[in-house]
Amino acid sequence: MIAQVPEDGTHLPLMEEFYTIQGEGFNTGKAAYFIRLGGCDVGCHWCDVKESWDASLHPLTSADTIVQHAMQYPAKTIVVTGGEPLIYNLNYLTAHMKEHGITTFIETSGAYPLSGHWDWICLSPKKFKAPVPSIAKQAHELKVIVFNKSDFAWAEQHAQMVAPDCKLYLQPEWSKAKEVTPLIIDYVMAHPKWEISLQTHKYLNIP
Numbered sequence: 001m002i003a004q005v006p007e008d009g010t011h012l013p014l015m016e017e018f019y020t021i022q023g024e025g026f027n028t029g030k031a032a033y034f035i036r037l038g039g040c041d042v043g044c045h046w047c048d049v050k051e052s053w054d055a056s057l058h059p060l061t062s063a064d065t066i067v068q069h070a071m072q073y074p075a076k077t078i079v080v081t082g083g084e085p086l087i088y089n090l091n092y093l094t095a096h097m098k099e100h101g102i103t104t105f106i107e108t109s110g111a112y113p114l115s116g117h118w119d120w121i122c123l124s125p126k127k128f129k130a131p132v133p134s135i136a137k138q139a140h141e142l143k144v145i146v147f148n149k150s151d152f153a154w155a156e157q158h159a160q161m162v163a164p165d166c167k168l169y170l171q172p173e174w175s176k177a178k179e180v181t182p183l184i185i186d187y188v189m190a191h192p193k194w195e196i197s198l199q200t201h202k203y204l205n206i207p
């Protein structure tokens with residue numbers, strides 16, 4: 001827990017909030033309000049939101065205020081992302097969302113134990129700080145980022161740990177997409193339990 005963030009989860013470091021279309025994974029195409037919490041110590045060298053890493057740069061914001069903002073938009077779905085959102089206790093935030101009838105999604109590396117009440121958990125495990133063992137069985141979706149060929153073995157290792165009905169996705173690392181997307185296409189055709197996930201918001205030029 002970052003020192004100045006209260007452990008009761010009533011206030012969280014908020015980097016940004018925006019209403020957009022979920023661009024990745026199983027829920028691609030659905031309108032949702034995104035909440036990006038600051039703070040991450042996983043250290044993916046290709047992370048597309050490194051500005052989120054230092055929690056102290058992002059203002060502590062009341063969870064109630066965050067939910068109030070989200071309620072002004074038509075889609076009653078919130079995606080909590082980061083940074084690594086599970087650094088924080090998300091029980092208070094998600095309980096408050098549930099009181100307002102909001103559908104709750106999370107994007108996580110799984111590097112910290114799960115807190116909060118979630119309708120959809122997207123687990124994206126990272127070699128740089130592996131997930132805690134308990135989280136794999138709780139995931140609805142496993143989304144592995146492919147930076148090079150070695151990531152297929154990493155993906156299979158985690159596919160062994162998730163629940164039988166967990167959806168399996170391979171997503172190209174953005175800066176390597178030209179090289180790795182053809183590898184993913186071949187891999188999915190040879191191993192059809194996997195599906196391809198693209199960062200469609202980047203092609204659509206939306207947040």
Ligand SMILES: C[S@@+](CC[C@H](N)C(=O)[O-])C[C@H]1O[C@@H](n2cnc3c(N)ncnc32)[C@H](O)[C@@H]1O
Nearest residue numbers: 046047048082083084107108109124172173174
């Ligand atoms: C920025 S992360 C924040 C949530 C959490 N820390 C995590 O990594 O799952 C949101 C999603 O973007 C993915 N991602 C980050 N950088 C990426 C990149 N350069 N190319 C493709 N996906 C990326 C992550 O794997 C994760 O699924």
Ligand SMILES: Nc1nc2[nH]cc(C(=O)O)c2c(=O)[nH]1
Nearest residue numbers: 021022023024081107201207
């Ligand atoms: N549109 C859109 N979809 C996303 N899905 C996961 C994202 C994330 O950064 O967690 C993301 C994002 O940043 N934008």
Ligand code: SF4
Nearest residue numbers: 040042044047083109
């Ligand atoms: S875990 Fe997520 S936020 Fe943290 S460095 Fe990796 S991709 Fe970025």
Ligand SMILES: [Mg+2]
Nearest residue numbers: 048049081207
């Ligand atoms: Mg993103």
